[in-house]
Amino acid sequence: MNGAACSLSALRIGERGRVRPGSPDHPAFQRLLAIGLLPGTSVQVVQVAPLGDPVEIEFNGMRLSLRKADAAAVEVDRAD
Amino acid sequence: MAKTPTLSSSVLRVALVGNPNTGKTTLFNRLTGARQKIGNYPGVTVEKKSGTWECGGRRVELVDLPGAYSLAASSPDERVSFDFLTGHLAGEPAPDAVICVVDASNLVRNLFLASQIADLGLPLVIALNMSDAAEKAGIRVDAQLLSRHLGVPVVRTVATKGEGIDALEKAVNRAVDERACMAQVPWPEAVGRAVSYLRDGLEKEGVRPLADGELRRVVFDRQSAVLERAGIPPGFDPAPLLSASRDILTAAGIQPLSAEALLRYEHIGHLTAGTIEFPEKRKRSWTERIDAVLTHRVWGLVIFVAMMFVVFQSIYTWAGPFMGWIEEAVASVQSLVAPLLDNWPVLQSLVIDGVIGGVGGVVVFLPQILILFFFVSLLEDTGYMARGAFLMDKMFGWCGLNGKSFVPMLSSYACAIPGVLATRTIEDPRARLTTILVSPLMSCSARLPVYVLMIGAFIEPSYGAGVAGFTLFAMHFVGLAVAVPVAWALNKFVLGTRPQPFLLEMPPYRAPRFRDILWRMWERAREFLVRAGTVIVAMTIIIWALVYFPRPESVREKIEASAVAGSPAQTDRRVDAAYIEQSYLARAGRLVQPLFAPAGFDWKITVGVLASFPAREVIIATLGTIYGIGSDVDEESGDLRTTLASDRWTEGPRAGQPVFNVPVALAIMVFFALCLQCGATVAVMAKESNWGWALFAFAYMTLLAWAGAVLTYQVGTRFLAS
Numbered sequence A: 001m002n003g004a005a006c007s008l009s010a011l012r013i014g015e016r017g018r019v020r021p022g023s024p025d026h027p028a029f030q031r032l033l034a035i036g037l038l039p040g041t042s043v044q045v046v047q048v049a050p051l052g053d054p055v056e057i058e059f060n061g062m063r064l065s066l067r068k069a070d071a072a073a074v075e076v077d078r079a080d
Numbered sequence B: 001m002a003k004t005p006t007l008s009s010s011v012l013r014v015a016l017v018g019n020p021n022t023g024k025t026t027l028f029n030r031l032t033g034a035r036q037k038i039g040n041y042p043g044v045t046v047e048k049k050s051g052t053w054e055c056g057g058r059r060v061e062l063v064d065l066p067g068a069y070s071l072a073a074s075s076p077d078e079r080v081s082f083d084f085l086t087g088h089l090a091g092e093p094a095p096d097a098v099i100c101v102v103d104a105s106n107l108v109r110n111l112f113l114a115s116q117i118a119d120l121g122l123p124l125v126i127a128l129n130m131s132d133a134a135e136k137a138g139i140r141v142d143a144q145l146l147s148r149h150l151g152v153p154v155v156r157t158v159a160t161k162g163e164g165i166d167a168l169e170k171a172v173n174r175a176v177d178e179r180a181c182m183a184q185v186p187w188p189e190a191v192g193r194a195v196s197y198l199r200d201g202l203e204k205e206g207v208r209p210l211a212d213g214e215l216r217r218v219v220f221d222r223q224s225a226v227l228e229r230a231g232i233p234p235g236f237d238p239a240p241l242l243s244a245s246r247d248i249l250t251a252a253g254i255q256p257l258s259a260e261a262l263l264r265y266e267h268i269g270h271l272t273a274g275t276i277e278f279p280e281k282r283k284r285s286w287t288e289r290i291d292a293v294l295t296h297r298v299w300g301l302v303i304f305v306a307m308m309f310v311v312f313q314s315i316y317t318w319a320g321p322f323m324g325w326i327e328e329a330v331a332s333v334q335s336l337v338a339p340l341l342d343n344w345p346v347l348q349s350l351v352i353d354g355v356i357g358g359v360g361g362v363v364v365f366l367p368q369i370l371i372l373f374f375f376v377s378l379l380e381d382t383g384y385m386a387r388g389a390f391l392m393d394k395m396f397g398w399c400g401l402n403g404k405s406f407v408p409m410l411s412s413y414a415c416a417i418p419g420v421l422a423t424r425t426i427e428d429p430r431a432r433l434t435t436i437l438v439s440p441l442m443s444c445s446a447r448l449p450v451y452v453l454m455i456g457a458f459i460e461p462s463y464g465a466g467v468a469g470f471t472l473f474a475m476h477f478v479g480l481a482v483a484v485p486v487a488w489a490l491n492k493f494v495l496g497t498r499p500q501p502f503l504l505e506m507p508p509y510r511a512p513r514f515r516d517i518l519w520r521m522w523e524r525a526r527e528f529l530v531r532a533g534t535v536i537v538a539m540t541i542i543i544w545a546l547v548y549f550p551r552p553e554s555v556r557e558k559i560e561a562s563a564v565a566g567s568p569a570q571t572d573r574r575v576d577a578a579y580i581e582q583s584y585l586a587r588a589g590r591l592v593q594p595l596f597a598p599a600g601f602d603w604k605i606t607v608g609v610l611a612s613f614p615a616r617e618v619i620i621a622t623l624g625t626i627y628g629i630g631s632d633v634d635e636e637s638g639d640l641r642t643t644l645a646s647d648r649w650t651e652g653p654r655a656g657q658p659v660f661n662v663p664v665a666l667a668i669m670v671f672f673a674l675c676l677q678c679g680a681t682v683a684v685m686a687k688e689s690n691w692g693w694a695l696f697a698f699a700y701m702t703l704l705a706w707a708g709a710v711l712t713y714q715v716g717t718r719f720l721a722s
């Protein structure tokens, strides 16, 4: 069921993943945790902006726009 | 007997906090109505909004803190909130209670902030807002049960309809009287050890004692402003102490930087267990359906461009008639008042040109401000603003701006004043400052008369309508083309801080409420009048004095004596021209003319340029006066065009040649395109950032304008036959 681990920024539109414990060194790490993007959370990429960045994700009923550089702070297990 | 702060006669202080998009502003307006005050916290550029609220017989000073997801003091907004709540802002005692506004549809995430407030030991009330929307989506929250679990009152509210206000009043009174604090996270014992280790270490170094809640912030937050503020004695580096206390956590198997979020969310999970009921089957929501179109890579962009076109067109064209009426009204007041002061010419000129002219110069911006804020409020309240920022972020992000810079920059094409005011929608302080600093480079509508005059007089006759049109377009493009590298350079070399993560919530789409929109328009307009208006009037009066004085009678007498021929009106115009020629401003103009010589400007153009620093549109009237055709000329005036075209150098290397030719006209236009010749904008920038940045912007744009004009003239004379 669980696919390979990858960065959230690598998911394509419509793909889902489950958040893995991330790297605390990333500048966006604490902010993303504070809004509830915790390990185990299911997250979906719903849209990518016209120029390829930022991406719009959805988790726990929240829609969030974040830059790929920040999305790279989040490791996910790609779900099929 | 000691006085307690909860006596019903004294004023209570209550803070309003909440995540963005929870309806906090709406609730604040509901509770305080028109009794609001907007100011700044001392020393920071964070806006302080407070108001009085009659709360069940007690008078409350309600302070609206900036919307935030967390109290981790990583942005100025969050830092002010934290300092306010802990009572560490100068002149601001800690509040008696806090109302945390939460979105009932996103309870768990919203309670994160509430739980951080619980740590500070403040009495708390939860306003379960947007309950209507949550219920419609099938989400049910058992407020009573939740209240029992949390240990604080939980009140169901619908801010837009005013539901739950009475219950909220009772709840606040109860929370204050009973000092009802929310259940704290049962921190693992290692957290306690880390905190006491840190406390002991800091105490030994003579740092002011910190509360446990503050110490936990220091341990958990990657970079906490708490320590800075506590006052670190010189020569003491807290880093080793901090990492040793974090090592205590690591040794206990707790990752320090993720500890807070994981432990808090776990605790919130326990507290909310059994209180939320989700719908069995989630429907595809309206927001999802609309977003599929509005953030689409093609349709989203098309719709965005169309909407922005409408916004821009409305500011540009709808405001025109209103501005015309205001100008007419000001002129008729001037002509009404003028005869009353005929016997006191100095006072007459001061009142007419300085005071009334200055006030008129402030009021004339109102139509554009009102129209822009109508759209900004509409875009914000419907939730579209976040989508626009999403679409545009890549274009602006690389040079230190962000997607939200788009609206302010576009608006600045009509007028930089509403544009700069609109930067309030940008949360990231660095991106906001950068946007403020480059917005005045956009070619505002007050530059248009200069372009029309110069193009009509010098470009069109030589090159025809096609080139004239292209020149007009190019002039509007110059500012934008310069703004992007300027923003980049500012970020790289001047601001030099690390970029903040750009996380932007895309709130659900909501129907806007016109009452709220009108309220916001009025709020911004009032603020502009009060805060910037005073500065603008003062500046107008100073410039008036520089143009008016000195005014020796001998100048008039000499001209009147030599006026053998010519009508009295002509004589008057020559007197006016003569007075301007020897005014303090003109003396300054002659003095600095050598600086402008490489741009091809003679002293008259230089005086015109100097006189235009408070407001660029006066260039036309100033040229009219200097050239003795009267000050009521406009840019289409044939008189002015022919006079300019026939003006010749009377001295110097170019004696006998025309003053104006194509390169000079282009240099003038480039100068006006790049220069910050607008006192009102400088005043607004100072209010929105501080005087240092406003003057910095003024300086860099003046330099840029000068360099641009010189370059244009030098290249122009080489390549264009004049």
Ligand SMILES: Nc1nc2c(ncn2[C@@H]2O[C@H](COP(=O)(O)OP(=O)(O)O)[C@@H](O)[C@H]2O)c(=O)[nH]1
Pocket (backbone or CB within 6 Å): B018, B019, B020, B021, B022, B023, B024, B025, B026, B027, B067, B129, B130, B131, B132, B133, B157, B158, B159, B160, B161, B380, B381, B382, B510, B511, B512, B513, B516
């Ligand atoms: N359905 C509903 N909408 C609300 C409620 N409170 C606020 N809103 C709307 O939510 C949007 C955001 O409100 P605002 O007060 O600006 O939120 P803030 O960002 O927390 O200050 C606006 O369109 C409001 O009209 C509510 O209780 N129910």
